Amino acid sequence: MKFFNSERRPDGVAEADWTSATWQMQNRVRDAEGLARFISPSADELAAIEKLATTFRFVITPYYASLMDPDDPACPLRRQVVPACAELEDSAGLEDPLDEVAHSPVKNVIRVYPDRIAFCVNNECALYCRFCLRKRMVGEPDWAMQKRELGEALDWIARTPEIRDVLLTGGDPLVYSDDRLDWLITRLREIPHVEIVRLGTRLPVTLPYRVTDELCERLRKHHPVWVNTHFNHPREITEPAIEACTRLVDAGIPVGNQSVLLKGINDDPETMKQLNEALVAMRVRPYYCYQAQLLAGTAHFRVRIEDGIELFQQLRGRTSGFAIPQYVLDTPHGKVPISYPTSRGRAGDDYVVEAWNGGIWREPNP
Numbered sequence: 001m002k003f004f005n006s007e008r009r010p011d012g013v014a015e016a017d018w019t020s021a022t023w024q025m026q027n028r029v030r031d032a033e034g035l036a037r038f039i040s041p042s043a044d045e046l047a048a049i050e051k052l053a054t055t056f057r058f059v060i061t062p063y064y065a066s067l068m069d070p071d072d073p074a075c076p077l078r079r080q081v082v083p084a085c086a087e088l089e090d091s092a093g094l095e096d097p098l099d100e101v102a103h104s105p106v107k108n109v110i111r112v113y114p115d116r117i118a119f120c121v122n123n124e125c126a127l128y129c130r131f132c133l134r135k136r137m138v139g140e141p142d143w144a145m146q147k148r149e150l151g152e153a154l155d156w157i158a159r160t161p162e163i164r165d166v167l168l169t170g171g172d173p174l175v176y177s178d179d180r181l182d183w184l185i186t187r188l189r190e191i192p193h194v195e196i197v198r199l200g201t202r203l204p205v206t207l208p209y210r211v212t213d214e215l216c217e218r219l220r221k222h223h224p225v226w227v228n229t230h231f232n233h234p235r236e237i238t239e240p241a242i243e244a245c246t247r248l249v250d251a252g253i254p255v256g257n258q259s260v261l262l263k264g265i266n267d268d269p270e271t272m273k274q275l276n277e278a279l280v281a282m283r284v285r286p287y288y289c290y291q292a293q294l295l296a297g298t299a300h301f302r303v304r305i306e307d308g309i310e311l312f313q314q315l316r317g318r319t320s321g322f323a324i325p326q327y328v329l330d331t332p333h334g335k336v337p338i339s340y341p342t343s344r345g346r347a348g349d350d351y352v353v354e355a356w357n358g359g360i361w362r363e364p365n366p
Ligand code: SF4
Pocket: 124, 125, 126, 127, 128, 129, 131, 132, 133, 134, 135, 138, 170, 171, 172, 202
């Protein structure tokens, strides 16, 4: 299968270490010196690492760092994870634009819909994305979940019979050990009204070696289990990432992708088409593409909504329908699809629509 980028394992690192999730987590890049082992940091990046040290954690897996272009500060992978001074220039951004704290009946459970919750089971990720919606909590000790707090959240789910669909998120639930994850899903499976367990994880992208056969065997026991991951750019589709997604799918786990529309990273039709066609080729379904939120420190990532609508309209008719994710705006009221208005309304006994190529069709609809 076609992949777009190859990792560059540094000299002196044994393959057995490099492909171990534990080694990757223990050897993450956390400072300018570590970063310089993979890229030539620009003056802006160096200044940002210093200025933002106390604002939002900077941590990158060696695997992901090795995918970045060492000489191009505009590299679409580098921009997602390396601090930039532009993060200091956002007067409009908010700390919690979706009002998640106000939608939380118990610590780290977010309920926007009657029947579903996002359950932030930890606040740890393999790396920290500069545009993360949960910047306020990831890596912050106050938001970590103690076992007692996990128990309180599980008790709340057990006494709330409307909840049929639980999304384990964070942070990243795959940062958990296999045993801990198995324990948590077993507890959820003991609750009769929980029908679906979903995992939201970026580890197939940022640390694909975490997705082992052993993990997939554990997950398979708890079906129906769904996974949504988070590829934003075709260059994140590497051989190990394809293997990780293939393992999940082969274990009977439907895998979807939720990307974020990011200025200068994936906000052009060709990149978006390549990304989503490659996802489909590895049996990952493009699900949502989020409009970047009005989040503190992310003005340089936000695309005008009209431009996002235009981008996805350009994909219609030019690739398979299921290779086009739904472009959505997340709001405190839930997700709202935003798309080019193809319905032209009623004209007498006809309903009028506009096709992908601009053709107008009148469907008899007495
Ligand atoms: S992996 Fe997800 S939760 Fe973690 S920092 Fe990135 S966007 Fe945030």
